[in-house]
Amino acid sequence: MKKYLFLMILLINSSVFAKSGFEAIINANIGKSIGIPIGDAGFERKVSFGFDAALTAQLGFLADLNNNMGVSILGEIGLSHDNFSYRIPNTIFQRHTIHNQFTSLxxxxxxxxxxxxxxxxxxxxxxxxxxxxxxxxxRVSDTESYRRYERIYFNEIKSIYNQMFVIPYIKLTFDWYFSDINYETREYVDTRDFGIGFYLGYNFGPKSRNYIGTDSFDIGLQLSVRFKPGKN
Known part of the structure; x- marks a missing residue:
């Protein structure tokens, strides 16, 4: 009985005293965005769709707890490409869609x-x-359509979207990590994982006067590489 009790205590201690430390994750995201018109623009606007993508680094501290659980406190920095789209119904055209696209820090x-x-x-x-x-x-007809592009830069963005030219966001992420294997030793490399997951997000898009603009709801796939402390 004492042997089993000693073994149990040893197993608990080996779990509790897992190593905590610096953690870094590189993420690549791609997904679908659903544009949500905000405010009264003086004409009817409807939901439309676009694509989003991002490349980010998450850096911070991993506190490894017992029973293979842990908490990561991470800061995030990267580049993001976001699409805020809407369509204008009840026109003489078959389809008339506006896409506001931004590349952001x-x-x-x-x-x-x-x-x-x-x-x-x-x-x-x-x-x-x-x-x-x-x-x-x-889109004028089944055989005739037109596309128009207008590039804008930081100062122009500030001028056009004079009420709010930045994009606050919230997001929820889910990831599953696969441990990498050293094929020479047939051992797991605990400090590096490859991951796959998906995310849900909401972007509060840039707004012009009277807070007229477009928000977006995002859903997409993310691939990642995680570097974390190994076990003691």
Whole structure:
């Protein structure tokens, strides 16, 4: 009985005293955005769709708890491409769609809870657009359509979207990490994992006067590489 009790205490201690330390995650995201018109623009606007993408680094501290659980406190920095789209119905055209696209510096925080190989995160931050493009797609008939592009830069973005030219955001992430294997020794490399997951997000898009603009709801796939402390 004493032997079993000693063995149990040893196993608990080996779990409790797991190593905590610096953690870094590189993420590549791609997804679908649903444009949500905000405010009264003086004409009817409806939901439309676009694509989003991002490349970010998450850096911070992993506190490894017992029973293969842990908490990650991470800051996030990267580049984000976001699409805020809407369509204008009841026109003489078959389809008339506006896409406001922005390339931004993304800054935020993303705390995560980890259990075994699964991780869930809830974060928030802001995207600062430094380049944009306003795309207009007009479909006149089944055989005739037009596209128009207008590039805008930081000062123009500030002027056009004079009430709010930054993009606050919130997001929820889910990831599953696969441990990498050293094929020479057939051992797991605990400090590096490859991950796959998905995310849900909401972007509060740039607004002009009277807070007229477009928000977006995002859903997409993310691939990641995680570097974390190994076990003691």
């Amino acid at each position: 993304q800054l935020g925080v993303l705390p995560k809870f980890n259990i075994n190989n699964f991780s869930v995160g809830l974060g928030a931050g802001v995207k600062i657009p430094f380049h944009g493009k306003i795309k207009t797609y007009t």
